[in-house]
Amino acid sequence: MSLKKLALGVAAAAMLGSGLLASATPAQAEDSVYIPLLTYRTGPFAGSGTPIADGLHDYLTMLNERDGGIGGATLIVEECETGYNAQKGVECYESTKGNHNGAVVYNPFSTGITLQLIPKAPIDQIPILSMGYGLSATAVGATFPWTFNAPATYWSQMSAIIKYIDTQDGGVSGKKIGFIYLDVGYGREPIPLLEQLAVDMGFEVMLVPVGVKEMQSQSSHWLQVRREKPDWMIMWGWGAMNPTAIKEAAKIRYPMDHFIGVWWSGGNVDLNPAGEDGTGYMSANFHATGTDFPAIQDILTHVVNKGMSQASADTVGDNYYNRGMMNSVLIAEAIHTAQTITGNVSISGADMRVGLENLNLSEERLAELGLAGFTNAIRVTCEDHAGAHPIYLQQWTGSGWNAVSDWFTPMRDRVRPLLEAAAVEYTADKPDWQTQTCN
Amino acid sequence: MLYREAGQFKTNYRADQAVFPIRQDFIGIAALLAVLFLVVPFTFNDYWLNAIMIPTMIFALAAIGLNILTGYAGQLSLGTGGFMGVGAYACYKLVTIFPEVNVLIHILLSGFFAAGVGFLFGLPSLRIKGFYLAVATLASQFFLEWAFGRVAWLYNYNPSGAIEVPNQYLFGVAIAGAPASSVTRYIIVLTIVVALALIASNLVRGRFGRAWMAVRDMDIAAELIGIRLLPTKLLAFSISSYYAGVAGALMVFMWLGAAEVESFDINHSFLILFMVIIGGLGSILGSFLGAAFIWNLPILLRAMPKYFGADINAATVEHVQFMIVGGLIIFFLIVEPNGLARLWSIAKEKLRRWPFPY
Numbered sequence: 007m008s009l010k011k012l013a014l015g016v017a018a019a020a021m022l023g024s025g026l027l028a029s030a031t032p033a034q035a036e037d038s039v040y041i042p043l044l045t046y047r048t049g050p051f052a053g054s055g056t057p058i059a060d061g062l063h064d065y066l067t068m069l070n071e072r073d074g075g076i077g078g079a080t081l082i083v084e085e086c087e088t089g090y091n092a093q094k095g096v097e098c099y100e101s102t103k104g105n106h107n108g109a110v111v112y113n114p115f116s117t118g119i120t121l122q123l124i125p126k127a128p129i130d131q132i133p134i135l136s137m138g139y140g141l142s143a144t145a146v147g148a149t150f151p152w153t154f155n156a157p158a159t160y161w162s163q164m165s166a167i168i169k170y171i172d173t174q175d176g177g178v179s180g181k182k183i184g185f186i187y188l189d190v191g192y193g194r195e196p197i198p199l200l201e202q203l204a205v206d207m208g209f210e211v212m213l214v215p216v217g218v219k220e221m222q223s224q225s226s227h228w229l230q231v232r233r234e235k236p237d238w239m240i241m242w243g244w245g246a247m248n249p250t251a252i253k254e255a256a257k258i259r260y261p262m263d264h265f266i267g268v269w270w271s272g273g274n275v276d277l278n279p280a281g282e283d284g285t286g287y288m289s290a291n292f293h294a295t296g297t298d299f300p301a302i303q304d305i306l307t308h309v310v311n312k313g314m315s316q317a318s319a320d321t322v323g324d325n326y327y328n329r330g331m332m333n334s335v336l337i338a339e340a341i342h343t344a345q346t347i348t349g350n351v352s353i354s355g356a357d358m359r360v361g362l363e364n365l366n367l368s369e370e371r372l373a374e375l376g377l378a379g380f381t382n383a384i385r386v387t388c389e390d391h392a393g394a395h396p397i398y399l400q401q402w403t404g405s406g407w408n409a410v411s412d413w414f415t416p417m418r419d420r421v422r423p424l425l426e427a428a429a430v431e432y433t434a435d436k437p438d439w440q441t442q443t444c445n
Numbered sequence: 446m447l448y449r450e451a452g453q454f455k456t457n458y459r460a461d462q463a464v465f466p467i468r469q470d471f472i473g474i475a476a477l478l479a480v481l482f483l484v485v486p487f488t489f490n491d492y493w494l495n496a497i498m499i500p501t502m503i504f505a506l507a508a509i510g511l512n513i514l515t516g517y518a519g520q521l522s523l524g525t526g527g528f529m530g531v532g533a534y535a536c537y538k539l540v541t542i543f544p545e546v547n548v549l550i551h552i553l554l555s556g557f558f559a560a561g562v563g564f565l566f567g568l569p570s571l572r573i574k575g576f577y578l579a580v581a582t583l584a585s586q587f588f589l590e591w592a593f594g595r596v597a598w599l600y601n602y603n604p605s606g607a608i609e610v611p612n613q614y615l616f617g618v619a620i621a622g623a624p625a626s627s628v629t630r631y632i633i634v635l636t637i638v639v640a641l642a643l644i645a646s647n648l649v650r651g652r653f654g655r656a657w658m659a660v661r662d663m664d665i666a667a668e669l670i671g672i673r674l675l676p677t678k679l680l681a682f683s684i685s686s687y688y689a690g691v692a693g694a695l696m697v698f699m700w701l702g703a704a705e706v707e708s709f710d711i712n713h714s715f716l717i718l719f720m721v722i723i724g725g726l727g728s729i730l731g732s733f734l735g736a737a738f739i740w741n742l743p744i745l746l747r748a749m750p751k752y753f754g755a756d757i758n759a760a761t762v763e764h765v766q767f768m769i770v771g772g773l774i775i776f777f778l779i780v781e782p783n784g785l786a787r788l789w790s791i792a793k794e795k796l797r798r799w800p801f802p803y
Binding site: 045047048052056059085086087089091092093096097100101104118121122125126128129189190191194217218316435436437438 | 490491492495496541544594606607609610611612622623624701702703704705706707708744747758759760762763764
């Protein structure tokens with residue numbers, strides 16, 4: 007009987023006890039900026055999510071340790087585990103948005119979560135920075151004042167990859183291009199553009215969707231690839247899908263140097279399992295890898311070597327680690343810009359929006375930050391929340407990445423009209439959608 | 446002392462068979478509802494309403510649906526997630542095709558689409574029983590998931606494959622979509638859930654419920670006393686799916702605001718099955734208890750380290766939480782296989798004799 011009492015006690019505690027939790031918010035710092043990080047270190051996407059979470063967390067922690075925050079405001083950094091699950095992501099958003107005088111920005115690191123947060127952003131007045139992912143149409147700043155996807159949209163990126171293919175082996179016209187993608191919002195996002203380009207540039211598209219459940223068993227998908235022999239393969243994969251696809255491609259002896267991944271399919275964690283077999287595989291990128299930057303050295307000194315990070319020193323400088331860090335660089339720079347423009351030290355979400363919209367990460371500023379040559383200059387405007395910034399392709403050498411192309415710009419003239427059309431379509435059934443006028 | 450029915454004489458069958466035959470129960474429920482309707486909306490903050498109250502209510506509704514099918518009619522189903530999806534997608538299509546009709550009507554109508562699909566997948570239940578039926582419902586789950594992901598018409602050819610809730614108004618007050626306040630959505634969810642729960646508790650104690658229980662306990666005996674098996678089972682399937690469908694529509698329109706296929710995957714079916722099992726098979730109250738327990742326990746566990754001031758990173762908490770929830774489920778099944786509802790009825794027995802137990 008005592009066991010039953012215990013059970014009753016546990017049940018009662020679980021159902022009622024959480025009432026005490028609401029008051030558990032820690033005391034406020036003098037001047038602070040609260041940045042909740044939606045990260046994932048568990049589940050099938052942990053392989054990709056963990057280095058990104060480390061990079062995000064470590065750069066902001068480094069700013070706290072080295073400079074005492076940004077412009078006199080301490081950064082309160084808090085991770086919330088989403089597991090790449092949209093429902094959990096929304097729960098994280100709801101549970102963190104009001105803490106510490108309000109969150110200033112969200113980085114969902116999931117297109118699915120981004121899609122759910124886009125309509126919430128204008129209501130809660132918290133901008134979303136979906137750096138190089140999310141809904142491509144949110145690049146149209148006039149329609150989406152609260153959402154940013156610099157440095158480039160998926161559509162820009164897809165156009166860049168096609169542009170690269172067009173310079174190889176006598177052009178893209180008449181070729182067959184296989185598109186293998188994770189069959190969720192993220193993977194489907196670039197398809198409209200790909201199909202449009204196929205018509206415009208005269209190539210054939212073969213779609214190979216991979217469901218989340220089949221992520222780790224792709225033999226049938228690659229059998230289809232072997233049968234239909236596409237000239238090029240493009241991949242929009244994430245998490246456990248990436249290493250599996252690369253291993254399967256190696257198994258059917260698909261020419262690796264004709265296999266190009268999105269920038270989310272180019273982590274060291276993705277290629278290490280294939281190792282030498284993956285040699286030649288390419289992926290898009292918009293920042294450098296490695297640790298040869300003063301800012302990253304500072305992270306090692308102030309954070310990682312002090313044991314304040316969950317990352318081990320040898321994973322710092324990996325592609326995804328630097329991706330997460332790059333995201334934090336954009337956040338930090340936007341906070342700095344917002345402080346300069348509005349004069350507030352503890353900025354609000356609305357201030358942050360101004361900061362993001364006037365973000366100007368020039369070559370000089372990058373050098374000042376200790377990141378000279380880390381990425382191309384990035385500039386966000388009211389009209390263009392992504393900017394068709396140049397990107398480059400990197401190639402796997404068997405143990406690391408090597409830049410295989412110069413920085414080159416996506417096909418802005420082709421993509422922008424499509425983005426604008428998509429933005430119009432998005433708001434078509436939303437009569438009270440909040441837009442802004444750009445001068 | 447307080448909880449005694451001594452002196453409450455029933456003078457007719459009607460009174461004897463009331464939903465709440467004991468006056469204290471009636472007062473208790475009325476007080477609880479008063480708190481839920483009048484106190485909670487004004488005292489709870491956004492997070493409490495959005496992350497705890499609304500989802501608990503919605504999952505409780507889905508659990509009632511599954512409980513009707515599995516707990517009362519004895520037909521094991523693993524397709525609840527899919528049926529919830531039918532409700533959600535149906536509601537989305539209805540809202541986009543007939544935008545002039547109020548979304549609340551659409552939510553209640555969308556349950557009928559789910560009921561129709563449930564009816565179809567319930568057809569094999571006359572021939573297939575027990576585990577084999579569970580496999581058949583699993584097939585429905587996979588088929589529906591496939592349809593939500595592949596039939597582009599269902600999500601209006603949205604390139605991302607997600608369904609998004611357009612803003613909806615009732616008398617100028619936003620009731621769905623991003624501008625709708627959590628208080629408004631909470632009251633809508635609560636009203637629908639309470640109304641449907643009352644209907645369910647009336648259903649299960651009436652003729653239909655008794656027929657379902659007879660079928661559950663021994664279908665041959667039920668057939669011999671004149672219960673037609675197929676209509677009874679199909680009715681259970683349809684009504685159960687109606688509840689699941691309304692829960693699915695509420696989930697997307699009143700809670701999440703947008704959804705993709707993943708929101709209705711097999712894990713959801715299992716989640717709701719756990720709620721029913723932990724809460725108590727064949728109990729409407731158990732559906733609420735189970736939903737509250739399964740949904741809020743992880744939230745509580747996640748918040749626990751922060752409450753005690755321990756700085757444990759989010760991922761570790763997540764891993765620990767998986768283990769604790771799993772362990773607790775097994776613990777409960779061993780200690781109280783009849784679920785939380787049974788614990789409550791034991792507590793009630795004790796209360797009657799308190800403070801002089803014998």
